[in-house]
Amino acid sequence: MSDCMKYEELISGYVDGELTETEKAELLEHIKTCPSCAALLEIYESMADQTDDMLAEPPDELAAGVMDEVRELAEKNKRAGRKRFWTVGTRYLAAAACIALILYVAPSVPGIGCGNSESTAPMMSEETAESAAPVQANGADADAAPSEGSMDGYKKADGSAADTAALMPSSAPASMEMPAEAANEEADGAVTGMDGMYAEIHVSGELPDILKGYSMLRSDEGGTYRIMIPAEVADELAQLGYEVEIINESGTEAVVIYRR
């Protein structure tokens, strides 16, 4: 009996389901011949038997208070998002199904070049003259002039540098206080629902095939690209297993991060 100290910890671990098979076997073997330990096991089990109905009921105000706050926050996000969405929509949006993506690619990825910008350019130039548009309009420029500067490489349709301050304050990804529900709210099932919003994509490793051939802008920040693709392609990426996260960045831009 006096050796039972050593089994005490095993008994405790057994009750919590944390023993290895070997330990379990050893304990159960010992229990067969040791009434003291068997008793202790029974006692421990009864002490640990905390079923749900033994727990105290939380007061109604718990859930009520939480949901009041949550609904308020959700409402705020919706309103804010809607406003921003609208702003971006009038200034930058092309046809409904277009998203611009900023692509980060590992340096080893070869041959990121300009795809056919023709198809995408018209979409952007649908915008009013005063609105800024990514330089897809001039595919050649993309590669030739990486010195557009980090995110500020947007040019107006007429070729002059755009004021990108409004477009991309380039702050760090939005604080957690503003979840991206706003950006998504117009989505109908599409993974991004980013219809027309600018998005940023990170890809580590090889550029997925479906992204090749889309025109891309390159920034000078080694490995940063902007790419404009339709929403269906974004969905496809998600189906390929790229993880999609949507972060609302400062309200004038949506950010989608794809990560494998």
Next chain:
Amino acid sequence: MTRFEELAAIEKAKKGDADAFEELVISNQKRVYNLALKLTGSEQDALDISQEVFIKAYTNLESFRKESRFSVWLYRMTYNACVDLLRKNGRFQTVSLSAESDDESYEIEIPDGRLTPEGELERKELQREIDEGLSRLPEEHRRILVMREVSGMSYREIADTIGISEGTVKSRISRARQGLVKILVERGTFPISYRQKEGKEGDVHE
């Protein structure tokens, strides 16, 4: 809620579906509340902290990693919030538990008859006794035992939450249970005699 339902609700909640988040609140509130209640000992504090935890969870949904369980995430936040509160109120005791000795041994004398309660009434009574006994344990023992029993977290998860090794969790829980049994036996909850053959009466000093 199944794991799948949970993940689906989280995705919806991320997109602004407040009703989906409410489902998450309802299915987790009992344990979160009880964990806070047992750690702080105060219904008001438990209410405040629980609400705080859920709201924090909502605003940080984006940073929730789907690989872990949502409930564990909540329990961690609850634990940390409780410890912060206790620290602020000066009720946080860091007790050195290294005085535990390994060379004690005990003996249990078992009487005839039933050892542990059966039936709902008796189990409820036992529950009250356990709660009473828990409140008499040294702070760190109480805390870890409460963590384990209310949240159901694994040793690994508890270790990560508190910041100690899994082995320490295992032995600390074991010691906590020993302490609890001693208290309960003294109170006559269990009809046994539990004697330590050598060593000190209490191996934990406050």
